[in-house]
């Protein structure tokens with residue numbers, strides 16, 4: 001199936017209220033343009049410089065999401081235009097995002113990336129670490145940041161029940177955080193990728209990040 005047919009199929013099958021982020025990391029601008037022509041407007045990238053380069057050559061009404069691990073010294077490349085950062089995983093990174101947003105005269109929407117997978121290497125906040133940060137009120141001193149929700153990456157396994165348990169855990173934590181610390185702006189649960197997005201939606205996701213299913217397999221990332 002072509003990229004445009006994949007996009008149309010996803011737009012037809014993903015339930016209303018669930019946002020599709022087309023993950024275009026590693027794919028050339030031509031592939032993104034094909035998805036754009038099929039009606040897709042939200043694209044996710046995992047490397048700041050690659051994201052900034054693509055933003056320059058593609059239509060201005062694309063909403064660019066940063067989904068990959070973000071180093072503080074690279075926030076400046078995307079701060080002028082990024083629509084949503086999914087990977088806010090530390091106090092230091094949040095402070096940098098806020099500072100760069102203010103410099104650019106804007107607010108930047110962020111998701112708190114939560115560690116939900118078994119793998120040690122996966123990034124993200126641990127539940128307790130995040131709860132103690134929020135209890136101290138650190139998040140209230142960030143004028144350039146708007147907290148929109150949570151993001152998580154499930155364990156890469158064919159064990160569907162294990163993956164679903166991780167998604168349910170993330171949805172439960174989202175509810176706890178929304179209730180305890182945030183307001184109605186906190187409305188996004190970003191979970192689910194090519195291999196597991198239907199389970200994620202079933203478990204409460206309202207934003208899925210789909211790459212290889214749309215664009216084909218890739219070499220890195």
Ligand SMILES: *Cc1c(COP(=O)(O)O)cnc(C)c1O
Nearest residue numbers: 023067193194209210211212221
């Ligand atoms: C690459 C990536 C995706 C997309 O993965 P696919 O399996 O290709 O759909 C989703 N989320 C994050 C954080 C990624 O890095």
